[in-house]
Amino acid sequence: MKKIFSLFLAGMALLSVTSCTDADYDEKYADPSTTTTVGVPQVFTAVMYKGSSWMDLKYYRYYTQSTTSGTFSGIIGDSNNRGRFMGATEGYFNTRWQNFYDMVTQYRLLEYTYNNLAEAEKPSNVVFLYLARTLVEAQLHEMLSLFGDVPFNGTGTLWIDGKYDVAKEKCVYDDDVELYKQILADLKEVGDYFASGNVDATGLNSLARQDYSVAVGDPVKWQKYVNSLRLRIALHLSTTGDCTTVAHEAIAEILNNPDKYPLIDNNSENMGVTSDTQTDDFNFGKSLSQALHTGDYAAGSQTVLNVMNVPANGIPDENTDPRLQVMYDCNPDGEYIAFDVNKTNAEITNLSDQKLQEYIKRGILTANYYCKIDSQAVAGWETYEGNENIMSLWIGAAEVSLSKAEAYLMGYGVSRNEATAKENFVKGVEQSVEYYWDLKETSTLYEEGNDSYAAYRPLVKPSTAEVQAYIERIWEPTQEAICSQLWLNFGFMNELEAWNVVRRTGYPVVSFATDNQVSNYPTPPNRLPYPSDELSYNTANCQNAISKNYEESTGYYTNLFWAKKTYYQLVK
Numbered sequence: 001m002k003k004i005f006s007l008f009l010a011g012m013a014l015l016s017v018t019s020c021t022d023a024d025y026d027e028k029y030a031d032p033s034t035t036t037t038v039g040v041p042q043v044f045t046a047v048m049y050k051g052s053s054w055m056d057l058k059y060y061r062y063y064t065q066s067t068t069s070g071t072f073s074g075i076i077g078d079s080n081n082r083g084r085f086m087g088a089t090e091g092y093f094n095t096r097w098q099n100f101y102d103m104v105t106q107y108r109l110l111e112y113t114y115n116n117l118a119e120a121e122k123p124s125n126v127v128f129l130y131l132a133r134t135l136v137e138a139q140l141h142e143m144l145s146l147f148g149d150v151p152f153n154g155t156g157t158l159w160i161d162g163k164y165d166v167a168k169e170k171c172v173y174d175d176d177v178e179l180y181k182q183i184l185a186d187l188k189e190v191g192d193y194f195a196s197g198n199v200d201a202t203g204l205n206s207l208a209r210q211d212y213s214v215a216v217g218d219p220v221k222w223q224k225y226v227n228s229l230r231l232r233i234a235l236h237l238s239t240t241g242d243c244t245t246v247a248h249e250a251i252a253e254i255l256n257n258p259d260k261y262p263l264i265d266n267n268s269e270n271m272g273v274t275s276d277t278q279t280d281d282f283n284f285g286k287s288l289s290q291a292l293h294t295g296d297y298a299a300g301s302q303t304v305l306n307v308m309n310v311p312a313n314g315i316p317d318e319n320t321d322p323r324l325q326v327m328y329d330c331n332p333d334g335e336y337i338a339f340d341v342n343k344t345n346a347e348i349t350n351l352s353d354q355k356l357q358e359y360i361k362r363g364i365l366t367a368n369y370y371c372k373i374d375s376q377a378v379a380g381w382e383t384y385e386g387n388e389n390i391m392s393l394w395i396g397a398a399e400v401s402l403s404k405a406e407a408y409l410m411g412y413g414v415s416r417n418e419a420t421a422k423e424n425f426v427k428g429v430e431q432s433v434e435y436y437w438d439l440k441e442t443s444t445l446y447e448e449g450n451d452s453y454a455a456y457r458p459l460v461k462p463s464t465a466e467v468q469a470y471i472e473r474i475w476e477p478t479q480e481a482i483c484s485q486l487w488l489n490f491g492f493m494n495e496l497e498a499w500n501v502v503r504r505t506g507y508p509v510v511s512f513a514t515d516n517q518v519s520n521y522p523t524p525p526n527r528l529p530y531p532s533d534e535l536s537y538n539t540a541n542c543q544n545a546i547s548k549n550y551e552e553s554t555g556y557y558t559n560l561f562w563a564k565k566t567y568y569q570l571v572k
Helices: 002-006 015-020 024-028 040-050 059-071 091-114 120-123 126-147 164-170 176-195 203-211 219-236 244-256 302-307 345-361 397-410 418-441 462-473 477-491 494-506 533-538 541-547
Strands: 271-273 392-395
Touching: 015 244, 040 126, 040 203, 059 091, 059 203, 059 477, 059 494, 091 126, 091 533, 120 126, 120 203, 126 176, 126 203, 126 219, 126 494, 176 219, 176 244, 219 244, 219 397, 219 494, 244 302, 302 477, 345 392, 397 418, 397 477, 418 462, 418 477, 477 494, 533 541
Parallel strands: none
Antiparallel strands: 271 392
């Protein structure tokens, strides 16, 4: 709580927006802190900016997620190091919490400003209110999927109340079930607003000036994003728990009314922000491309290789996923090798060192034995110049198609239809292949015909027929087949949603070895604990939430209502 509030002790929350230091933002978008009059459009940009640490694909977000959801989801390879299930350090949990409430406070200012407009001014400003709320609730979904109950409806008011104790009393923990119902209802309201055809033209003109997403104020792109986000969250709640009924109702309404609730349908409609938002102030302005090639947090997992049908010898064959060569680097022998979950950290390291010495004797001075996220697609091996063209993806077409496939196969809100499920499965995998190959081919380091890693392996793009043949081979009318592809598509670009898929369904099967070196954290968690700042500065409210929700002292191993109790298997 102290961190939540301390950011805004100067009075008006807008003053905290003065941290807009990124030159790309300064050049293109109005800095609200430089205006003498607080306007709804300007505060909308502030909401976007304050949420950027976790909305956008930045070094900071990737590093922090990799130590938690990346590892726990099985996307990032697990080297069996000591304390691997403790996640990021406590400071990062606190910062994740703080960043969200920084964003919420800007939204409260936007609400306040909007509510105090003359009635005649509201129609041209309501689009900002709706879209800001959408972005905040997209992040609220992430907070709920990490922590369970969180304070929301009473937060972000210190700048109004002026008294710490009064504001703190409002920061009670809202029930996560009720918050999810609220999110779905709010997103429906926004979807209905865009479907009405009554979006104010003056508001859209202003939105185009303030919106730094790839939509640049385009109402159709925003409409498809809102509906796709609603589908994501409804699917998240569809498998089990107290929200299945409302979730299925939302899915039915969306899928049965495509004209009213259009969804992202192809990769040209993917929603997010442009690549020039990749750098951040954390760690000297490093970008996402650098983060994706940092140490063990770039390691591929055995689960990834299994889902991509890589043979046990690590050498791809005709049955191997066509995305493999643009998602991961092989070693100089053309092998894709993941950390062995049955080996100790020392054994894994020793084998790697042994192989590196062999490579050096062969004149190969820069190489990895274990597969890593593709260096040419996302980062320069030597210079870290990186792919400057990576879009910060919020929601993409492949996710939407695969979500529809699961809904139709499982009968979530719609009649079970295996044929429609397969149709969307095929489309989703095709879109995912297209997306990841595009990351490769648009790289600033791309050379046609040459793979990364000093061309240890030629790069051969699969034909449309080969991609289609692969999809036919992997299709099965099972939740496991669909969710494994949904998980893989999220991959290292959205590790939290990959973790959500695994926790919700148990697919794909992710294996871990017990960490016997840290007695309190022997296995992967089910959630993250409330940050220490909350226990220190919002003590009563936080303790009430702990008493209500925790089944054990840490919170780590308490199940969330929408998730499986155990979502992984232990090998030893």
